[in-house]
Amino acid sequence: MTEKSEFAQRLRSAMLAAGYPDRPAVLEREFNSRYWGRSVTFQAVSRWLRGESIPSQDKLQVLAEWLRIEPQVLRFGERAGVTVREQRGRWEDPKFYQEREVIETFLGLPAQQRKVVREVVMALALAAKANGEGER
Structure with missing residues (x-):
């Protein structure tokens, strides 16, 4: 179909x-x-x-x-x-308030600063994956 x-x-x-x-x-x-x-x-x-x-x-x-x-x-x-x-339920979960606050602050940064933050986060995620660490 x-x-x-x-x-x-x-x-x-x-x-x-x-x-x-x-x-x-x-x-x-x-x-x-x-x-x-x-x-x-x-x-x-x-x-x-x-x-x-x-x-x-x-x-x-x-x-x-x-x-x-x-x-x-x-x-x-x-x-x-x-x-x-x-996804919406997870986003609205009170235990993720700090993460939401960080993401909203991140979105308010100038483009060049967002790029740096994004690169740091991606590097941390890659390292965590290599070490076998997953999401909560």
């Missing part, structure tokens, strides 16, 4: 789960009533449902919000959503 056809299957399933028939006319009407950009055509949404194309990210966001599904799950499948939630 191709990436486009898998997306089409998820889109149809999400429409049905949200209580809408998985028909192009319904998708066109509901999408265009929520999208602030240029309206999409019946042919465009038909291609989405047939697995011939995947909408751009801005359109995917609108679809996901309408269908009450995480955008990454709609686009890439449930495994992607689980991975994002796991």
Whole structure:
């Protein structure tokens, strides 16, 4: 199964789960009533449902919000959503507060200083890997 056809299957399933028939006319009407950009055509949404194309990210966001599904799950499948939630959960874990603070400070540094810090961190990671030391 191709990436486009898998997306089409998820889109149809999400429409049905949200209580809408998985028909192009319904998708066109509901999408265009929520999208602030240029309206999409019946042919465009038909291609989405047939697995011939995947909408751009801005359109995917609108679809996901309408269908009450995480955008990454709609686009890439449930495994992607689980991975994002796991990473977000780890990032938001209070025991990683100091690391978050360091990363935010790092991002505020000038480019040349970020480069130096990055090189030091990569060297430390390489040394730890060589010594058989892993993540917590």
